[in-house]
Amino acid sequence: MSTDLTTTTAPAPPDRAPIQRRSLRLLFTTQIIGGIGVTIGIAVGALLAAEIAGTAVAGLALSAAVVGGALLAVPVTRITTGHGRRPGLAFAYTVGALGGVVVVLAAATGWVPLLFAGMLLFGGGSAANLQARYAAVDLAAPRRRARQLSLVVWATTVGAVAAPNFAALADRTGSGWGLPALSAPFAFSAAAFVLAAGVILLGLRPDPLLTARRLAAADTAAAMGGTDTAAAGTAGTDAGAGAAGATGPVGPVGAATRPAPGGVAAEPFAAPASPARRGAGMRAAWSVVRVRPAARLGIVAVAVGHLVMVAVMAMAPVHLREFYAVDEVLPVVGLVLSLHIAGMYALAPVVGWLADRFGRRAVILGGIATLLAACAVTGTAGHHTPRLTVGLVLLGLGWSATMVAGSTLLSESVPDGVRPVAQGLSDLLMGLAGALAGAVSGFVMQVAGYPVLSLLAAVAVTPLLALALRPVRTGAPDEEERASCG
Template sequence: MVLQDREKKLEVQPNWLQAYISSSEKQQQLYKRTLVVVVLSQIFGGAGLAAGITVGALLAQDMLGSDSITGLPTALFTLGSAGAALLVGRLSQRFGRRFGLTTGFLAGGIGAIGVVMAALTNSILLLFTSLLIYGAGTATNLQARYAGTDLASSTQRAKAVSMAMVSTTFGAVAGPNLVGVMGEFAQSVGIPALAGPFILAAAAYILAGLVFFILLRPDPFIVAKAISDYQSTTSKVEKNSNLITTNRRGILAGAAVMVLTQFVMIAVMTMTPIHMGHHGHALKEVGLVIGFHIAAMFLPSLVTGYLVDKIGRAFMAIASAVTLLASGILAAMGPADSMTVLITALALLGLGWNFGLISGTAILVDSTPPSTRARTQGSVDVGIALAGALGGGFSGLVVAHYSYPALSIAGAGLSLLVIPIVIWGGINRKNKVCQ
């Protein structure tokens, strides 16, 4: 009866959807078109997420007059991104990527506007509330990477993720380096300088949402689900090695890699601007260091995606741990007044995160069928966001009670947990995870 019900549903599929189900050529055309749309939206989305990373802690420090909870802004917008990740995942599962991603980006833009209003009125409550909503943009920017994988083959998935991430670089690197310009613009219209980057964030997130709303047609996730339903009703299902089934061990391994690398990266990154401020670095220098950090988070993605697909998920996840270890040691041991040391340490921090996110994402996509994929991805991204919230929240306490070098060493040690997780995952040379 279940099989008959599925067949009946397939018979009533609209003609345009049946055309994609029956044509691998049309599927590849839509896959490539989706990548173009994702790339365009991520350019705007990258500029939006950079504002909170660069000046969120500094804005809170200015409004609160204290260092001990300057990690709270990062904790708030990453906590907000956790709730948004769950919502965007559920909306995408039910209505498609277009609706879910559009909603998330527009919410992030509204949150950024709220931050500007909070700075104008010097309202701490409005600031914290707006940062929670602003986190929706961060979550959506991250979840957009999944859109390119919906119609990708097993040898294209990491590359699809990397295309989304590398395009984020253009906006994400420009954002921190426009801190000074946006600050001057904000002051010229009577807004505090540190709120200036959030004006850019509001415009960027809203534009990213409009790109998805207008251009992501047909929806790749809806097409992928229809193809999966069709394959599950054919007599060749058992012989079809490309049919993806739920692999809980793979889901846990991929999620753990991404959660750990996110926690370490957010914790160290959050307190770097405060650390630099204590050692006399100007706001433009902070923007430069964070710019290099974000470039390293996203720019190497094309190479990383190729390596993850060709060399393997496990190898690149372990490379993530080693790179984060090197970053933590350098940040802790190097002279705090050296821009070269700070740029190198933060670039390695971003690169280690990049390795972990792309390899972990590929493992997760390998392990989930379209029937549950977006919902599972949203749930995993909740964990990633919560890890970021914890990292941002604890980082200020650690630095206030101990030091920035202590925070960096702790992050380096935690990153090594990725290695036993990968070994437990049992990912073989063909990038499959043992059941």
């Protein structure tokens, strides 16, 4: 009598290329919808706050939206870490929609605390749009990471550039429905966020982050050798479900490494986390980022670029209101902000190509130079609207360079296991930096004027410039230099 022996093998890992293409198409669509939602509200947010609470508080209202987006990065990161990109993004959009409804109620009642609560929740839309760029990197080939991340950033152009010009139309339409002045754009924003959440929930399948974890587990098993294939497949599935380490323990710099596909960069092995370590969250991410020069540069570039952009942009509508009549200012603000947002997003694919071709650090330095030029132009524009517009376009270009290059550099400079949490940490710090800028900008505008605000924004770029120019020590584990080669 013979016994048949059967070998159990795990299903073949999915092909990442078609999944990446589907994910990029879906993310492209939702970025357009979400971009409309975010920008149509932000275009009138400062004006609505000024009407309800005064000019000095206008910046604080936008800061509330930025703080909301920053703080929401924490629960979104937890959801993403445990369950994938799809529920995390949908949750953020839903919170943003709720915020839009609350802002409309605040405008109807004139209650300032309700306005701030609504703007805080409204930041969820921005949080979702920002987190989406990282979903584009999950399955991207190493040599195309910056370009594919930048495509998702660029998609925001379609909705965001047009949205400020729709603000006046939305306001007139809302007035016909009985909504208070300047509140209707937030009602339209809420509808856009609900639509984006629905598209994400229905369409982002399979989840790119969970798929990337499964593939990483299979790659690790193959690299270590002698590991049963079926066990590797099971580990990958568990990781995708959030059971195996989202914030896995990371060895010290110089620990055993494996080459990334394409030979572009090397990463330490990220072993599955124990349940005790999974709750480490942002502290674990910071402990990884602070020992990696490239990761530090990436996270600071994103935060400082956002701080400068928010400080100068937030008070531009209030500055324009000083020399335009009430019935003229909204169309002018819409046009100027549309061009500014075009600067932020329209050339993002070019920025991504440059970052892949010449390196992340070089593009960050270019972004710094552009931000400084932008501050010089806006600070000397006076009441010359075309000159102010040029300055705001340069401001958007500088933001794009620091955002795309910095986000890509951070993503590829930390191990797989801690990457989503490090990305959440970056968005948290970026949001807090922008909130600080928005909070201070209103007071600076009232006390000293727009030129001084632009000067202070330029001064804020100095720490980033010093970090970007800092020479890399021989033997230092600078992943950016390795990731930029070739």
